[in-house]
Amino acid sequence: MTTRNIWPSSGNDPRWTAVDAYSCKHLNPASRPNAKALDDTLTASDAAGLPPISLSPAQGKFLALHCRAAGVTHALEVGTLGGYSAIWIASENPHLRLTTVEYNKTHVEVARKNIELAGLSDRIEVIHGAGLDVLARLRDEVTAGTRPQFGFVLIDADKENNWNYLKLAKDMVKPNSVICVDNVVREGQLADFTNRDPHTVASRQLVENAGKEPGVDSVVVQTVGVKWYDGWLWVVVS
Incomplete structure (x- = not known):
């Protein structure tokens, strides 16, 4: 399975990439059923000009294993990109259905094709639209009982709306579900109060x-690897 540096930085430590490459070779070998689909997804996304900002293989598998351990049957993703993380989560959990939301039409088309080639179109629903609009509609469907509550949510989209996405997602999940928000540490800039970058x-x-926020308990988890230095906000909803 391909392991690549998808977040190049002048401060990248080669040990992080080396550890990802070594562990991926042994824990996610090319013989695994989903390995080719995941590699093909990255290749097709690159060829279509999508930015190389997918989750790393280790991150994708971690989220997939979390869904398995928690018995998640319905998951939600905000920010599909080329479908890499969606394929990770669904391919490792054959009883899980995933709804993923993407604003960019080109990304939607690439993701749907990648998901089709992975044989997962029956379990991954790609919705094209603005995240806030789509999530509000999904919340109404969950409230009305026409769509099941979600057991896991991954938020990896436009950063300025992260809080709005989390608030909407909170109303759609089962008790004790996790909402994971990616890219919050931002190479340590999270704690640099002179940094006024909008993200x-x-x-x-x-x-x-x-x-x-009432009803949630959260922790920031810092991560290193082929995606360099970043981290997640890991939220458990009561």
Whole structure:
């Protein structure tokens, strides 16, 4: 299975990439049933000009294994890109159905094709539309009982709306479900209060708001690897 540096940085430590490459070779070998589909998804996404910002293989498998351990049958993703993380989660959990939301029409087309080639079109629904609009509609469907509650949510889209996405997702999940928000540490800029980059400011607001939000308990998990230095906000909803 392909392991590549998808978040190049001048501060990248080659040990992080080496550990990912070594462990991936042994724990996600090319002989695994989903290996070719995942590699083909990255290749097709690159060929279509999509930005190389998918989750790393280790991150994708971690989320997939979490869904398996938690017995998740319905998951939600905000930010499909080329479908790489969606394929990871669904291919490792044959009883799981995933709904993924993407604003960019080209990304939607590439993802749907990748998902079709992976043989997962029957279990992965790709919805094209603005995240806030689609999530509001999904929330109404969950409230009305026409769509099942979700057991896991991955938020990996436009960072300025992370808090809004989390608030909407909170109303759609079962008790004790996890909402994972990607890219919140931002190479440590999260704690650099002189940094006023909009994505970093939004991440800081997300963390601070989550700490005050009733009914959730959260932790920031810092990560290193082929995606260099970043991290997740890991939220458990009561």
